[in-house]
Amino acid sequence: MSGVPSSLRFLQERNSAARLAGPGPGADELEQMLQCALRSPDHARLRPWRFISIQGDRRMAFGELLRASLLRRDPLADQAAQDRALNAPLRAPLVIAVLVSLTEHPKVPFWEQRLSAGCAAFSLTLAAEAMDYAAIWRTGAFAEDQQLVRDLGGAENEEFVGFVYVGRRDCPAKPIPDLETDDFHRVW
Template identity: 50%
Template sequence: MDALTLLKSRNSAARLCAPGPDDNALAEIFASASRAPDHGRLRPWRFLLVRGDALSALGELFADAAQERDSSVNEADLLRCRQQPLRAPLILVVIACISEHPTVPRIEQQLSAGCAAYGALLAAEALGYAGIWRTGANAFDQIVHRGLDLESHEEISGFLYLGTRGGQSKPLPELAQTDFMKEWRQ
């Protein structure tokens, strides 16, 4: 698949199954992610790889965080939290590593981490896998941050659920350029 076709056809896959990317595919995915725009060459991102039994442990962490956010959460909701990471054979937690820098503002570092995440999604798709970028309350929860050993200058940009697409791709609406682009003239 050529690059433009990939860029125009990639879409999120809510249903993912095994197999997920193996170590060779992950090396390609990380190499692609590392080419994200990076003002100052700060590499303001890192990835946590979650697979195997760690997926269940992440689910427990999500349930603990949900219970801390709302002590009245019911058992069905806690079970749903525990099962969230089991929706894919592999999750990459994308972490933005924000530093105080004289010429690279926080937003550029956050966007660079987002570009690294998108590069990972594109590479996974190019390798025949699929994925979906999820955030939600867990991405911003301090219990989750502590459980994943994030440092005080780090934040979660998203959880990339990766695996093999289960089912057909959902159709994406075609957008006219005029829907999102205007030309500025003086």
């Protein structure tokens, strides 16, 4: 990859991290990350993205909400599953719930607004890596729980697009898959 500008190489080598440790980003760094997300592409300037950051002890309170979500979905969930839900937010020093705020618009269907908010979630992962942190975008069944949106103070018209976990990479970086552009691209 000689001759590839470092900014391109950065994008080509982006690498999520499943294991993340503290310390996480401080307030100024979080502000920088969010500023990056706010530059996501956005039809009609609806700014459909919303972010809820959860750090420190609040992660435990969030874990309680996740356990309650699990029990709503599966009242018979065993203790191990409950503990996994409870402790899920502790897998990173910073968890950012990314939501889309859906607005009826004559030119911007909901799917476009969801994509925009998804771009914002991706941008958070890129910003984290640009600041020498690492990140992973997670969803799972929790991301489909509208009661959980409400529990976090979200509105009726808001949905999760995911949870971006951010911290210091605490595992070896995965090998970057060797993908061929020809398998995904054709000239027409």
